[in-house]
Amino acid sequence: MTSAIENNFNAIQKKTSHALVEQKVILSEQEMIDGFLDKLTETKKDHIKLIKEYRNLIDTTVDYLSESRNVNELISLSVAIESLIDITKRLINIFDDTRFNDFYLNEVKEYGMLMNDILEILVDVQGRVSNDKKLMDLLDSI
Amino acid sequence: MQIFCSTEFAKSLNLLTKQKFSTTYGTVKAEISAFFKQYDTFDKVLNKSYMLRENKFIRINKVRLENPLQNSGKFGGYRLIILCDKRNDDVGLIYVYPKTGPHGKDSTTTEFLIKIVKKYSEDKKAGKLIKYEL
Numbered sequence: 001m002t003s004a005i006e007n008n009f010n011a012i013q014k015k016t017s018h019a020l021v022e023q024k025v026i027l028s029e030q031e032m033i034d035g036f037l038d039k040l041t042e043t044k045k046d047h048i049k050l051i052k053e054y055r056n057l058i059d060t061t062v063d064y065l066s067e068s069r070n071v072n073e074l075i076s077l078s079v080a081i082e083s084l085i086d087i088t089k090r091l092i093n094i095f096d097d098t099r100f101n102d103f104y105l106n107e108v109k110e111y112g113m114l115m116n117d118i119l120e121i122l123v124d125v126q127g128r129v130s131n132d133k134k135l136m137d138l139l140d141s142i
Numbered sequence: 143m144q145i146f147c148s149t150e151f152a153k154s155l156n157l158l159t160k161q162k163f164s165t166t167y168g169t170v171k172a173e174i175s176a177f178f179k180q181y182d183t184f185d186k187v188l189n190k191s192y193m194l195r196e197n198k199f200i201r202i203n204k205v206r207l208e209n210p211l212q213n214s215g216k217f218g219g220y221r222l223i224i225l226c227d228k229r230n231d232d233v234g235l236i237y238v239y240p241k242t243g244p245h246g247k248d249s250t251t252t253e254f255l256i257k258i259v260k261k262y263s264e265d266k267k268a269g270k271l272i273k274y275e276l
Contacts, residue, residue: 071195131252132195138256139197142227142263
């Protein structure tokens with residue numbers, strides 16, 4: 001079961017930022033991530049490996065989103081950005097779970113911090129996108 | 143090509159052309175005129191870099207102008223924010239600011255762009271846009 005999820009994540013990483021341009025692709029990736037979260041409690045020994053892969057995935061995505069200057073593209077991705085924020089918050093909640101801490105105290109601390117950093121960047125990007133959308137709506141009204 | 147300015151642009155220009163800033167920003171009007179003499183058609187102005195935002199009909203450009211009084215070339219001169227309307231070849235002046243001196247600004251944020259474009263839109267709807275004479 002875990003290897004199937006790993007395969008999904010490998011596929012996600014191969015796509016990297018280029019594939020993320022298409023919102024529907026991101027949403028289908030979200031479904032894979034949801035699958036990952038569902039399985040997270042099943043096999044503890046593979047957790048950290050999967051979390052690392054998730055971290056790499058979201059890092060790539062966040063780098064892409066924070067560096068992109070293509071306003072229209074970012075606006076088109078706003079739903080996906082919201083989904084990523086939701087997923088990141090859910091992961092932070094998992095890392096905050098004391099039962100999880102008992103097993104992987106050091107790693108969980110590290111990834112909890114990383115996820116909080118990622119969340120901050122995503123919220124910044126979301127704010128930027130929201131302002132850009134306001135400006136584009138304003139231009140459309142002239 | 144007709145050139146109009148918003149009340150916000152007029153305010154920003156008035157601030158720079160006050161007597162007490164004459165030795166710092168005294169040439170701003172001349173620099174704006176010189177720009178439109180060099181870029182004397184709508185297409186030339188439209189395609190002048192660099193573009194900040196664009197939709198099907200409107201493009202907002204930021205134009206760099208020199209300030210010879212500051213002796214810093216275009217890099218440290220003025221920034222003129224213009225709105226080009228492709229439907230009627232009108233150019234709207236929406237803001238001007240210097241990069242250096244007492245009113246020097248680093249750059250324009252999206253929030254600020256929203257503010258000045260909104261003012262232009264409101265002026266246009268209220269018939270308050272002023273024809274800019276070079």
